[in-house]
Amino acid sequence: MAHWSKMAEVGTSWGLNLTFFVYRVLGERMVRLLLHPIVFWFLLFAPGARRNSSAYLSRLRGVGAFAHAPTWRDNYRHLHAFASSALDKVAAWMGRIDRNRLIFEKQADLYALRDSGRGAVIIGSHLGSLETARALAAHLGQQRKINAIVYTDHAIRFNAILARSNPGFAVNLIQVSRLGPDTAIELTEKIDRGELLFIVGDRTPAAENGRVALAEFLGAPAPFAQGPFILASLLKCPVYLFFCLSEGSGSERRFHIHFEHFVERVELPRKTRDAALQALIQRYADRLAYYCRIAPLQWFNFYDFWHS
16 A cells, blocks of 8 residues: 555646646635536546545544535545635735734634744644645734744646745745654744744654654554654643634635644653653544544545545
8 A cells, every 4th residue: 555655646737837827817716616616527537535534434423523424525525625625725825804804713822922922833633725824924923933844846847836836935844754853843842942843743754764653543543753742842842732623605605724832842751751752642533523523524635634
């Protein structure tokens, strides 16, 4: 079975460029109309995505979060939600998402971080729209910089298109294949300056020797990366979780941002290191499952996540 980082990218350069061109020239409404035939095409000719969508929705049904056995219509809705999220990404990087469309739920943790002036690790996921994390900078003050730790080889074409939409796109991206001493020093300096490091927790490492741990997720054990939590322990800083759920469509589309304190500092004692990591990863998996239940069609990992 191919690792997610080795899977072929969905789409082609010309298709993505065409979508971006139409979005810029004709606007969001026209592009969203084009999504329907595009998604229908993938529904017919991308059996892997359809199969993994059904597997995920079946897991949800098993824990009582989805009412029936998934159908082609459910797969279509799931893939369409993913395509809409991709457009949200373009809109965010072009500055076309108004602040009044962003709703911050339970803002106490957000303001506590703002007032502390400290750097932090923020662990997100592929649930909803990741790009709305840029809105955090506006709410935390102009001096706060958000850095995204990414494996950009997974979606290099899409990132290149976003870079053309906003020349500052790549500035806050930190490409890593593995965490070495040089990278650790660079990230420590960023934390010391009060910057934020954003990393997703629901993808296993691209490196073959990357460390993972199994956690119960939607009724079955699934592999999660240890890296985000080990990184946080090295940086000795607070850790927060970030989830963004969307609702509505077009100009009425709203983004509910859930920003919550996870742990003040990750402690990994030598004698109980594995147990401490396991507990942290399970807590993260539980929170991810909680939000998947709220927005079941907004988790976008179209591969065999459980290695079934």
